[in-house]
Amino acid sequence: MFGKWTRRSTLLVAIGAAGLLLLIAAALFIVRRQADAAPVRAAFSDLLRDLDRGAVAGIVISGDELDFTRRDGTTARTTAPANYVTANPDFIPGLARKDVRIDVKAPRDQSAYDYGAVLIAVLFVGTLGFALYRMNSGRIPALENKTRAADREASTVTFDDVAGVDEAKEEVRELVDFLREPGRFAGIGGRIPKGVLLVGPPGTGKTLLARSIAGEARVPFLFASGSDFVEMYAGVGASRIRKLFKDARRHQACIVFIDELDAVGRSRGGTSLSHEEREQTLNQLLVEMDGFAPNQGIVVIAATNRPDILDPALLRPGRFDRQVTVGAPDLKGREQILRIHAKKVAVDDRVDLRQVARGTPGFSGAELANLVNEAALHAVRSGRQIVTGGDFDQARDKVLMGAERKSLTMSEHERVTCAYHESGHAVVAALLPHADPLHKVTIIPRGRALGVTMQLPEGDRHTHTREFLEAQIAILMGGRVAEEIFLRQMTSGAGNDIERSTEIARRMVCEFGMSPNLGPLAYRQADGERGAGISESTAQRVDEEVREIVMRGYETARQIVDKRRAAVRAMAEELLVVESLDAEGIREILGRSA
């Protein structure tokens, strides 16, 4: 946004300066012309008399107009009788004899001045028009260019160009089938989402993935970016949205891609200056999305890295009701991405891309693409045709230095801590009979979390048994416990786990009546304060009971991690290499180190 602003204001300043120059030129021109047009008039006889007296120093003849300068410095203009100068062969020699300086100019052509005036007027109006065009509606044609450019590009990108986001690819695959034959799909009653929200940090390939869907399905790809909409004047954003969808409806099937949806889709009711414009644009988007039938072959895909700030209206059924996470790649993903981009340059056979992938934890797809590019540039600068491992090392340092990506990469100690912490969660989850099955464990930073242990709920669950909740607490404690046992440390990394387990235990006691000592009563404790209906001594017993439940979970976790040390260690070590393990990988390790 900032970049765009600067570009725009530079442009405005340039246009302003040009306009000012033109104005000055026009003013000078007019002044000069007036000076020209209004010399002192004299009668022709005055000139003849002055000539006779020898008072004339010089004369400028242009046609029948004569400008003369007297010896006393005054000047005057007079008009000779028609063709006087040419018809009197003695006139000029007579002047010469009287020592008058003679200068002859082409007859003054009034129209020459008028051409100048017209030229200046045209330039002035042109500049003004251009300025207005850039400031106001200039972006509308720009959108048309963009959509057209994207159309052509669509067919060239396929799923093969996107790596490291296999789950996301899997989730959008059915869109391809639908886009190929929207009619047939509707016929068999398939429910296709109108809107899909790609969620993930910058540079992970959201735009690329959207393009590849269009490429796979061989349908047009209409591109727009949320940030383009909001910097415009009121109403223009909304009209652009209308245009975009009008364009979309002309196609049999197509993808409308809206990048940076959060720029338009922020929750309404903000106080920023542009918020009215944004609201109009957002409303138009909602209207358009509700306006086409699901079988019309239009799929709207949007990308954002801030789903949390989106207006809830955008996420309702029939709008962006499906979210697909596009996360940072793990080791294997990074290697695949490097391969894709390395294919475009000549890389030395001895370069081990897996090794390069190892050295780039936390890099996004875009950063990896940039890495390959920088390595190739480094090779060229060194006068080589082939990219070597050394080039990759140099490029890596360069990419690491740039950007604010330091926050994403963990120190080695943090990685180790994270690996043991997540393994602790995972092993406890795997061994507790009442817990949901494990889905995935990763030590790839995502958002503010350094690692994640994901469980897959079996079916929709609306109620939870006491055993399930107790297992949840034990799993949450597993991270802290593993850190204590293996690394003899406590870190703040467990803070969120502790908060969540305390909250579960509190609700078990105060809301679900699961504490045998306190019975099935609702103990109100609003915001941690003692509410009405709870005495001081009861509050104390609630606190004790909550503590008791959490500590039991902690003890369960400690016993499991202690008993399965080998499994936790093996998993942590594996994670440090591959960064993420799926359900099968987890099972395999548990089986191996039983």
Ligand code: ADP
């Ligand atoms: P996002 O939209 O998530 O910010 P982009 O799709 O714009 O990311 O990625 C920018 C570029 O980085 C892509 O054009 C591609 O060259 C490279 N890139 C990013 N992610 C991937 C990926 N998963 N696989 C291959 N290349 C990628």
Ligand code: MG
């Ligand atoms: Mg993008």
Ligand code: ZN
């Ligand atoms: Zn944790």
